[in-house]
Amino acid sequence: MQVTVTVNGVEYTGDVDTRLLLVHFLRDQLGLTGTHWGCDTSNCGVCTVWLDGTPVKSCTVLAVMAHGHEVRTVEGLERDGVLDPVQQGFVQCHGLQCGFCTPGMMLTARWLLDHNPDPSAAEIRAAISGQSCRCTGYENIVRAIRWAAEHPAAESTPAEEVAAP
Amino acid sequence: MQVPAHFEYERATSVDHAIVLLSRWGSEARVVAGGHSLIPMMKLRLARPEALIDINDLAELSYVRLAAGELQIGAMTRHAELLASPVVGEHYPIFQDAERVIADPIVRNRGTVGGSLCQADPSEDLSAAFSAVDATAVIQGPDGSRTVPVREFHVGPYETVVGPAELLTEIRVPVRPGGGSAYEKVERRVGDWAVAAAGAALWLDGDTVADVGIGLTAVGAEHFHAPEAEAALRGKAATEENFAEAGRLAAAHCRPHADQRGPVDYKRHLAGELTIRALRRAAARARGQGA
């Protein structure tokens, strides 16, 4: 089946099997490997992307269901070479270790801050409660999101300043 | 990650179109809305429909409104929308209590009220909540529309009265003054299915329970509610003692199974304990005291 999906603002048209999962479409057909997969039962949430502006688990959405819709992945967090405050917050606060849950966490964080710019720690914890992390014990993820809340886009730093030299 | 077997895919453009498609495919087709019950089952190859009818474009089924003295909830309403709805919060906080503990926030963005009811998992929370408030399901088919009380909607585990060429379109809950409602759930961890849960809706006339509904989740209660407990409490005073009796009857009525969530005696205990707690909170809300 032919599908057209707008991913990170770019329209892609491709031929897909009806059973192709959105996460595989993004990773294998579009080469956007920042979105990960980690379970079989829609629990772990490492596959989280935005679908029409809302976080969803892309392992539980068919690519054909995304036809005509918009998807945002971790690759689309950065805008015009500037890292999103959420991305900066994760670096500042050591909000990631192995990095596997990180794309999904950051996308949920971005959505949360867009709707609730000053969330409490409890609200943050509730917002990410559908996504597992095995490394961080969540503490620094919460701090990273608080950091991003306290340093919104106007004060953000260009991407190259948070790059490895 | 596991992946589904092959199937055909159709997108419905309207309710009527969905019904035409369902009539064409018959029992070989399944409707997919949120997909968070069906797609995981298809990935594990426990469900193998030959065709999926995608009804996500049916925006006409996505609404929560107060009309004609009832709360009308379109079947395509996402869990997140029900949770966030002020009109639901005002009249039936039982649904917000329940939604808050259904799956997780990301899944709630996608899963639908109609999808959960039609999946008819014995551990599914909304079934008990809708049973407690004695809601009515509106089902549309090739011959038109019919209504079925939610208390008659479920035939058995994973089975409802919705026929192969029919679509659940709306759930209606009558709104009456003097009411309060609440849902209490025990889970092993946030997002897990209930070990057991109870929902209660009651209407007070002074200190008397004019009417009451008690819903039970995951404990094998037929049609997800406890009729003896309801009958015993109806017309009685809203006291701890009477709530305790209702809890005892609810516990006696249910037929829980042992599994890794708990043994039978524990689940039966919870059915009683959570019924009491739900009644307590529902009564407090009916009196304007509760949160």
Added chain:
Amino acid sequence: MTERSEVISQHSPPMGFGRMHRKEDARFIRGRGTYVDDVRLPGMLHGAVLRSPFAHARIVSVDTRAADAHPKVKAVLTGQTLAGLNLAWMPTLSYDTQAVLATDKVRFQGQEVAFVVAEDRYAARDALELIDVEYEPLPAVVDARRATEPDAPVIRDDKEGTTDNHIFDWSAGDKARTDAVFADAEVVVEQDVLYPRVHPAPLETCGAVADFDKVTGKLTIWCNTQAPHAHRTVYALVAGLPEHKIRVISPDVGGGFGNKVPIYPGYVCAIVGSIVTGKPVKWLEDRSENLMSTGFARDYHMHGEVAATRDGRIRAVRVKVIADHGAFNGTAQPTKYPAGFFHVFSGSYDLEAAHCEVTGVYTNKAPGGVAYACSFRVTEAAYLIERLVDVLAYELKLDPAELRMRNLLRPEQFPYPSPTGWEYDSGDYPRALRLALDMAGYEKLREEQAAQRERWAAGERSGTLMGIGLSFFTEAVGAGPRKHMDILGLGMADGAELRVHPTGKAVLRISVQSQGQGHETTYAQIVAEELGISPDDIEVVHGDTDQTPFGLGTYGSRSTPVSGAATAVVARKVRERARLVAGAMLEVSPDDLQWEKGRWFVRGDPGSGRTIQEIALAAHGNLELPEGVEGHLDATTVYNPPNLTFPFGAYVCVADVDPGTGQVKVRRFVAVDDCGVRINPMIVEGQVHGGLADGIGMALMQVIAFDEDGNCLGGSFMDYLLPTSVECPSWELGETVTPSPHHPIGAKGVGESATVGSPAAVVNAVLDALKPFGVRHADMPLTPAAVWRAAQGRPLRTDLAIT
């Protein structure tokens, strides 16, 4: 603890130890990590494993014809296929054998039976359904306590002469002395304590891309292994491929936790698949495969006894353990220690004697046992002793903090020869405990609890009951001295290589492999500390066996103790070489030079000096060097640790239990850790946070249970529950620092400390809350059902099906 973050300036990273942002983050926050499933090679095919639905069954026949005929299938392997290549069985890290693909029988649910290679992963999955296997089910053994009963079915009848399910017996300590102390003790307390089977469940599952190039004869295998060199050597021994023609590349790894140490049948099948098809073959397991067939952890059935005086002096501890190793003995630990370092169970206390006996048995479950941050069974040991201490406190009606304080080793006793043969390197235990208690506000908490218990006793039944649980642990990590510690004969010493380029930047090559621990940053910091080259100017290379020296990998918290030491030593060698070059540059004797970070200068004349960058350039230049001094600026070393290191900690957990439902909420968790010198405190704290979450998970919800037919009841994340952000409190961390006297930078390792120490604190807290119900002990996981049942006096057995 604060919700506000601490801002670290990245513009000037510390010249050595200290907080600094991680260099590796740059790619991860952009979604540009390279995990194994991100690897895509031209012509790559996909593998999938067919697994047994039965826990124990004879294989009658395997018919692959329909799968072979699938248009997208390129190869199908069975046990027969591999038997023809002598690869149907492979050695394990414990000198046992494990089936790669089953031949005669299947011995656990989920065991590998066949392997298909197809054009894409969807076709591979479809093809699995086309393989027809006929099984003859056999009765299964799922209860380790019954595995050696005379009528138990024999699982390993593939091994000549095997007539039962017994694997090994092992003991440590002085039995005679221990028995003597018990015989004349005033108080003896006994308790059965289960550490149930759990699974590390990293978010990235195990997998590999095997690429055999038939022209060059080289096998390149991308694999998310924690021990790339060990894998390479084992493949050479097993597959008959010469070792210099094998390259293992472990790229970014999405969590390891010990799950990614073993070699799994899927990797071997992918290699064979690549050889057979001439194309690269990718195999990534799905989550159910990960949970059902890869390296699980624990499953220790322990019987502990404590001998004490009536006034609370602990005199001796005696333990018997039945260790469930599953169907194949695949645990990874040093050869001489089949029960790992379990004999650290005497814990942090001053005992007269201790003795343990461990019996390993086979059951019809997946192989494994050593994993999930156990530090080689230290988790089991620490949990046992900390539970026993609380049981003793319960019996003697003593405060658990007071009981511990009375019996903790004192600083003047270090280095401490433990009654089971360890030499603990350093520690001030009472100080750490005092700090944890102060941070927790322990006395106030007990007052709050006392008031609550009074109300409960007076009949008030609404509300929760609070519990306070302690855990004081000593770990033994950093394996280890090669004379005593080897895995499959490979001594546990690690190499490190450092080269400074002409322009003064450097590359460090290490043998360990990060799975999130931040080595690209911390190892650069070690070099920075020794040489005064900025961490930003040091490239850390790891994970690729063609580019790095030999070593045994990252697990058991060994990276900092062994490879961290190797890094410090190799940097010091470079510094000494730099001294010689500087002497030549300044035309003085090297003995007249003094070091301050970043440069050598003439003693007494600080104005004269050469920076390390200047020295590097000169070393590559035309400077005349003295006799015997080679040019360039580099060094290599192999570090053979003289001993293990002994991190320790004191934890306090406060929990609120709802007696009406059994639900537990962890209100607070205070963790004081001592891991010696901290290279990057930010990273240390992150490691502790992660381990504390493990404690909540294991104490309250994680278990891989089995029913009597051997069906695995923990095969998905719907059943194997991991803690979320909501169950975890905001962790409150403290620290003490007692350097390791034998480690070059005084560091001890910390990766597993919190996983080791936390479960007991949570369990002790929950059981403390249940004291009004007279509950002395209940086993993990303390799910609501388990808590409620314990309070009723009818505890659940948590590792079997609930009926």
